[in-house]
Amino acid sequence: MKQSVISTEQWLEEHLLQLNLVEDMNQPNGFSRLGYSPEEWEAHDIFIQIAEKMGLTVRRDQAGNVIARWNPVNAGNTALPAVSMGSHLDTVKGGGGYDGVAGILCALGAIKVLKEEGFEPTHPLEVICFASEESSRFPISTIGSKAMSGIINPKELQDLQDAFGTTVKQAFESRGLHWGSIQYAEREQNEIKSFVELHIEQGMRIEHAGAEFGVATAVACPIRLSIQIEGKMGHTGTTPMGMRQDALVAAAPLITFISEKAEELSKESEYPIVATASTLTVQPNAMNVIPGTVMLGVDIRSVDDSLKERFKIMIKEKCQTIEKEKDVTIKVETIVHNASIHLNRELSEKLKKIGESLGYSPLVMESGAGHDVMNMSKKWPSSLIFIKCRDGLSHHPKEHATLEDLRIGVEILVGYLQQEAGNDR
């Protein structure tokens, strides 16, 4: 057993580098494989090579997702619904080498372990590599898993642009795909038995709870607000303090309110809520001009949708108070309003027990970030495993998960595949 563990970690280390297209995970500028870019496709190609070498059957669907499949020896079983796992290989610009990759790597690792153990699946097993999960190139996330789950609206998406004016459709077609066919990536209900994604936590809750892994019961999707504060420009030297309508001075108590109120609500509510004034731009942003306009972006998340909604109303009320106090005009626009997604209870419970039976302490938690699993869960029983990541750092060159934590992930996925597609069922 000891020998096998060491070799799994070695295997993970080697394939982590391969999937990241590097020879050393220490990359000061991080990893940049934007959705539907040549770099994402390069990583897909490596994934295909690895999967084929492992004897898996690989196909690319009409959305650019790559599906690697282990068909049962008994040909009659190949039409049974698949036991699936998956994540993504695209990254944000200058991101880390574990967000997404960890899920693909551990899923492949689980296949590797089961192959070596001579496992004979009763259902097809799948590793799905979803295309374009991140929203950092185009202002839309999880395109591939949306298409597979049949919840994509091609017309709404096609003209969204990246920073260089390339549309989703153009990027998609420059990968050799046909935009008009994207909806054919949708899969039937009976093609998949269940789906599990493994992902790095991108936070520190597992570590702070003294646990070894996390099982998510829900995904807290965001409400996002765009708040425009209109004050009045003026010369910083010639406008007395009492005569100003400074948009940034008006923004300050709102930023404080959002942070303090979310902390307070988290303490008194059943589920936590997080809220962040994450983007702010000042117009004209010149040293000798009083800020005339401030644009503030606010991201609010909780699995408790009514709490999210209540918090939005509190922010609007606070804005009204500030309008009067600071003599400014504030417009609050809801730009994203996504209901939270509850994952499959039984499957989550099963994953928790598998981990516990292996000797690992679980944390049952919510996911604060969106993942491909949230789309898959709309059609198939789905759940989400978290492994720890160092300092909670993600979307960052220094993002890191230990080989030990990756191996824990592999072991839990092995247990999941054994239970869902084993002979003993």
Place this chain on the structure above:
Amino acid sequence: MKQSVISTEQWLEEHLLQLNLVEDMNQPNGFSRLGYSPEEWEAHDIFIQIAEKMGLTVRRDQAGNVIARWNPVNAGNTALPAVSMGSHLDTVKGGGGYDGVAGILCALGAIKVLKEEGFEPTHPLEVICFASEESSRFPISTIGSKAMSGIINPKELQDLQDAFGTTVKQAFESRGLHWGSIQYAEREQNEIKSFVELHIEQGMRIEHAGAEFGVATAVACPIRLSIQIEGKMGHTGTTPMGMRQDALVAAAPLITFISEKAEELSKESEYPIVATASTLTVQPNAMNVIPGTVMLGVDIRSVDDSLKERFKIMIKEKCQTIEKEKDVTIKVETIVHNASIHLNRELSEKLKKIGESLGYSPLVMESGAGHDVMNMSKKWPSSLIFIKCRDGLSHHPKEHATLEDLRIGVEILVGYLQQEAGNDR
């Protein structure tokens, strides 16, 4: 008299358009004549045409300043120190048509009135059009008047760049000037008897005081701070409220403090102080990332230098408190520290009395903004007249001064020239 007044306003209106190179002052995109740009030179050319048509002798100095001079008929008097007026014709990008122009226009208008009245000056009279007053192209203001006053450091300036990477030296030389000769623009102490600049107020203090014009006794030069707040990036969805080091949440109470404390200090001090958090940038400024770094620019002005200094220390102390409370690191750098400039008391008193004797109510005040006069005052007795501008709006396409207020400016300058260079002295 009534007829002459009307014709002065008509003259002002026509020449206002000419100096602004337009046929209508309603310019939605404003006026853009950056320092040492072809556009500034175009305005200089119009100034030269107007001045020559009025019979003035015009020369351009080694810094690009244009000096238009009315020499006394008595040749013996041409070597006497000049009674000078001046301002600038460059603008910020998308600025107004009065900042600078008003001073040049009223000075020319005063010459026009005196010429028509058959005035015979005992001293040379001058209208000086200073080059590159604004700091919106290069991060340095009042280049022309610094050169004339002999307080320029060509080596320090020459490599400063504009947004396109053009250096001060390159821009200067592309106007046909020779950088190595700029210091020869310095004039002797005995060349100028006194200097008066007329400028729009760029604020609303005159209006709020119920006065018709302002006389400045001092120029409140700024202390400028660059404050870097280092927190820690994190995912907005996965980082609980209590575990954050949000740089923007740390910036908020500082912005509030700067505004509230300046207002409080202004009330209890002899001279007002104004302080503005005028620039703010967030890194990475992405909707799903907790702000990791905030850069804040703060502009502090008062003619009371010790109050400015005291306020800077208060800001530093507040930063130390915030560092502890918000678990961030704050670096405060002083990027500008200019002592305030006191203008010539006697000359200011004289201008106040001239205005009063004409029936206009004065406000004795400080200038919160820097102007060419602050450099001239280091070498020659100098003062500054303000006229009202609508809503205090400046550096803006809608910047506006009425023809009546411009005419009041002309009348006061006429009085100044009569007293300083008249026969009755």
